[in-house]
């Protein structure tokens with residue numbers, strides 16, 4: 001009795017797959033709390049602090065900037 005089915009998430013992830021920020025999040029290991037904990041030392045289980053959110057956004061921004069600087073604009077990977 002819920003719309004939040006696995007199918008819903010699969011379709012949502014699929015739709016977002018080619019979005020630059022989604023690409024960036026996977027490239028920088030900021031895609032989920034598990035990766036944040038493992039690669040950035042931001043522990044799971046408590047909400048991100050403002051400083052941590054700033055940090056994550058900064059990581060993403062710098063990664064995207066680097067792609068453009070290196071002439072590799074992040075574009076959709078859809079088929």
Ligand SMILES: [Zn+2]
Pocket residue numbers: 029030031032033034035036
């Ligand atoms: Zn992840």
